[in-house]
Amino acid sequence: MSVVIKTIWAGLFISFTPMILFIFIPRLLYGVELINSIYISWCVLIIPLTFTYLLITKRLFDIDFILRRILMTVTIAFIPSLIIVALIGIFFADQTNISDLLLIFIGILILITFVLYSLERFGKMLESVIFPRKYYFNKSLRKISQHLVSLSNVQEMKGIILLDLINTLEVFGAAIVFTNGEWVEEICEGDIDAEKVKKMVISGSCDHSDYTCFPVNRHEEYSSYLIFTRKKNDTLFSAEEKQWLHLIISYLAVSLENVFLIRKLTMKLEQLAARFPNEEVANEFVWFRKLMFELQEKERLRIAADLHNSTMPEMARLKGELEIMQQYAVSEEAACDMRSVILKIDDIHSQLSQSFSQLHPQLTDGAGLVQTLQQYIDKERASAAFELAYSAEQPAIIDKCCLETKKHIFRMVQEMIGNAKEHSRASKVGIQLIAIDQYIVLLYEDDGVGFEQKRMLEEEAGSPFKGMKQIRTRVLHLNGDMKLETSAGAGVKIRITLPGAAT
Numbered sequence: 001m002s003v004v005i006k007t008i009w010a011g012l013f014i015s016f017t018p019m020i021l022f023i024f025i026p027r028l029l030y031g032v033e034l035i036n037s038i039y040i041s042w043c044v045l046i047i048p049l050t051f052t053y054l055l056i057t058k059r060l061f062d063i064d065f066i067l068r069r070i071l072m073t074v075t076i077a078f079i080p081s082l083i084i085v086a087l088i089g090i091f092f093a094d095q096t097n098i099s100d101l102l103l104i105f106i107g108i109l110i111l112i113t114f115v116l117y118s119l120e121r122f123g124k125m126l127e128s129v130i131f132p133r134k135y136y137f138n139k140s141l142r143k144i145s146q147h148l149v150s151l152s153n154v155q156e157m158k159g160i161i162l163l164d165l166i167n168t169l170e171v172f173g174a175a176i177v178f179t180n181g182e183w184v185e186e187i188c189e190g191d192i193d194a195e196k197v198k199k200m201v202i203s204g205s206c207d208h209s210d211y212t213c214f215p216v217n218r219h220e221e222y223s224s225y226l227i228f229t230r231k232k233n234d235t236l237f238s239a240e241e242k243q244w245l246h247l248i249i250s251y252l253a254v255s256l257e258n259v260f261l262i263r264k265l266t267m268k269l270e271q272l273a274a275r276f277p278n279e280e281v282a283n284e285f286v287w288f289r290k291l292m293f294e295l296q297e298k299e300r301l302r303i304a305a306d307l308h309n310s311t312m313p314e315m316a317r318l319k320g321e322l323e324i325m326q327q328y329a330v331s332e333e334a335a336c337d338m339r340s341v342i343l344k345i346d347d348i349h350s351q352l353s354q355s356f357s358q359l360h361p362q363l364t365d366g367a368g369l370v371q372t373l374q375q376y377i378d379k380e381r382a383s384a385a386f387e388l389a390y391s392a393e394q395p396a397i398i399d400k401c402c403l404e405t406k407k408h409i410f411r412m413v414q415e416m417i418g419n420a421k422e423h424s425r426a427s428k429v430g431i432q433l434i435a436i437d438q439y440i441v442l443l444y445e446d447d448g449v450g451f452e453q454k455r456m457l458e459e460e461a462g463s464p465f466k467g468m469k470q471i472r473t474r475v476l477h478l479n480g481d482m483k484l485e486t487s488a489g490a491g492v493k494i495r496i497t498l499p500g501a502a503t
Helices: 002-030 037-056 063-091 098-125 132-149 156-169 194-203 239-275 280-327 332-359 369-383 403-424 453-458 466-477
Strands: 173-179 184-190 211-218 223-229 387-393 428-436 439-446 481-486 492-499
Touching (some): 063 098, 132 156, 173 239, 194 211, 194 223, 223 239, 369 403, 403 428, 403 439, 466 492
Parallel strands (some): 387 428
Antiparallel strands (some): 428 439, 439 492
């Protein structure tokens, strides 16, 4: 628009400046023209030439598109105009001649063309009133396509894409299902039986009386399906709805392919990260380790935000509704059942809170590392099958380390306790933090079954030693040192020394 305005102003200036300078001002001052107005008046043509240039370069309008629409409207109006003029010529043959009929034809053609062109314009403006279903579909398509642009993982589809599809198509529920022949992953929203959907996909048959299945992607590596329940009015999908769905599926196919590639790349990166923690060449991959840790933290924060903003408030709301219903229970048995459900909700809420604290530790909000670890270990101690001890020496010095070091230490302790729960079979586990000079020392010890260290080097990513390899990678990233003492049946001892205790 800025270029258009400048071009018009330049055209006006070039058009009228010669007339003002050589005609108007000399006439006012001296009563004569410096240059004959016949020659100067040609400058005024610069104005229409300027607009012609803007139209040709499509600065003002897409003139080709407008001309095509007018030509199409004239073509449609030609036959009705010809029929009307022919009827006039037949019924009023003695009162008209060829020239009159030609003028009438041109007038009727222009009138019908104008009416049809105006109807198209007004129809577009009044689409929400004239074609409400079509307008609603187009609006939903724009909304869903915008959401698909920012999609980075499968779980985001649940509260965004599927909910929009359910509301638009007025179905009870919807699901997106992935499978590669060995595993099946489903994301469901609304009133839909996830197990029945999973069995339907595993069997390879998409024909079901209660569900409508649309294939989205079919590759050698994986397949994906979009599945809907019956409509709320118990009717089949109309042709218009199916056409709209095929558009959505074409967008969805691209987004799911991107999500699959992101997931595949992440797995490859994890495998690569697991292979070089002990190699000398690992020092050349500092950027890679940093990227991996940033991606992991970003994903943890996203999941923590989902828990905090949607799942946990919904659980609290559900608990409140049940407590109100409990007061009006028709029998003591019903009230007892409701109390049992409320207790289960409290238990689930407690587990979610624990998961939230693990995904988003308080140290990222300014709390100290020592206190955050104490709170975390206190929660883990309640569910651990072993005695869990924790201590910290000189906590004030430990809490002065940089935030990045705190995050890595917290995650290493998480990995240690997680490994102990899954593999150690220990009766006692001890964790200790010590500040020595400008170093922080993290000590771990258990009396479990231990393992052969050479097995850890041979196993691929995804093995039981993945957590230990993650710890090694974090230590290497912080330019620290890790010493591991273990053997089959002799428990595990780990000593990690990290530089840079002070910020």
